[in-house]
Amino acid sequence: MSDWDRRRVPFKFQLSDLTLFSLEITLQMRAESLVDNIEAVASPGVPGDALLEGSEGFVVRGMPVCGPLEVLTRVGGYLRYVPQQYQHCHIDLRQTFEEYQKKFSSKTRSTVNRKVKKFADHCGGALNWRLYKEPEQMREYFQLARQVSKLTYQERLLDAGLPDSEEFLREAERWAAAGRVRAYILFDGARPVSYLYCPVTDGVLSYSYVGYDPEYMDKSVGLVLQWMAVQQLFEEGKFLYFDFTEGSSDHKRLFSTHQRHCANVYFVRRGLRNAAILYAHAAMDRFSAWSGAVLTRYGLKSRLKRVLRFSQ
Known part of the structure; x- marks a missing residue:
């Protein structure tokens, strides 16, 4: 495979959810697909493809690996950097919704159904959620979803909210025209409270942008919308997988049918600037993990994360 996308890749220096600054290296990137x-x-090697002009190396996201890898290793003229290793979660959509529900214990099904009913009762007895998939619906979708995204910690702290640009909207319209977008919003009355935006590639839906109004955190609106979206996708029966992409969380593990150990693997040409960025980034990650462990030990981590995420 040689379908590389050259881009300036940011290395974010973070303490928990707080981004202090970022530095960039131009790399050629690809992501492994579930359909492949x-x-x-066991030990990823440097890709055999040629470097594109201006590229300092490669990054392969979602690479299946046999087990834990060293964070930094020399491989020939490259530094192999593995900052993220995780259980890659996905839902196999090649079954019925009834079959899918059997993966949950009776207790979990009861909990999910109770949360869905609780929010429906809050809304007057019925859920108000909508699917957006047509190109003429995209502008309305982004106007509504952006109302939620600008409130989320993903946007305020991680610069990972739903993009707010005409270029991204036009791209979404093109993808929707090709049948390659499924986007959802959950409402409380006329107020959007949670959104989920999923582009589709080769029959795989990507969990690309998601967020909820922090005022509704105790009402589990993210879980409610996910449940309704998954049910709709099973009923539609057009897709192969729902890919939760990078990282793992309780939410992803709850809904997934399969998990696989994967890593984001960088191969960066050895040199003073590149080495300084990678070693400093790895050190910052270690410090962030250590400080998080200390805060957890004293019962302060969850309180601090809540302040960072939901303070205005």
């Missing part, structure tokens, strides 16, 4: 059925590797 890539075999797990």
Whole structure:
């Protein structure tokens, strides 16, 4: 495979959810797809493709690996950097919704159904959620979803909210015209409270942008919308997988049918600037993990994360 996308890749220096600054290296990137059925590797090697002009190396996201990898290793003329290793979660949509529900214990099904009913009762007895998939619906979708996104910690702290640009909207309209967008919003009356935006590639829906109004955190609106979206996708029966992409969380593990150990693997040409960025980034990650462990030990981590995420 040689479908590389060259871009300036940011290395964000973070303490928990707080981004202090970022530095960039130009790399050529690709992400492994669920439909490719890539075999797990024990020790990833440098890709055999040629470097594009201006590129300092490669990054492969979602690479299946056999087990934990060293964070920083020299591989020939490159530094192999593995900042993220995680259980890659996805839902196999090639079944019925009734079959999917059997993966949950009776207790979990009861909990999910109770939360859905609780929010429906809050809304007057019925859920108000909408699917957006047509190009003429995209502008309305983004206007509504952006109302929620600007409130989320993903946007305020991580610069990872739903993009607010005409260029991104036009791209969404093109994808929708090709049948390659499924986007959802959950409402409380006329107020949007949660959104989920999923582009589609080769029959795989990507969990690309998601967020909820922090005022509704105790009402589990993210879980409610996810449940309704998954049910709709099973009923539609057009897609292969729902890919929760990078990282793992209780939410992703709850809804997934399969998990696989994966890593984001960088191969960066050895040099003073590149090495300084990678080693400093790895050190910051270690410090963030250490400080998080200390805060957890004293019962302060969850309180601090809540302040960072939901303070205005």
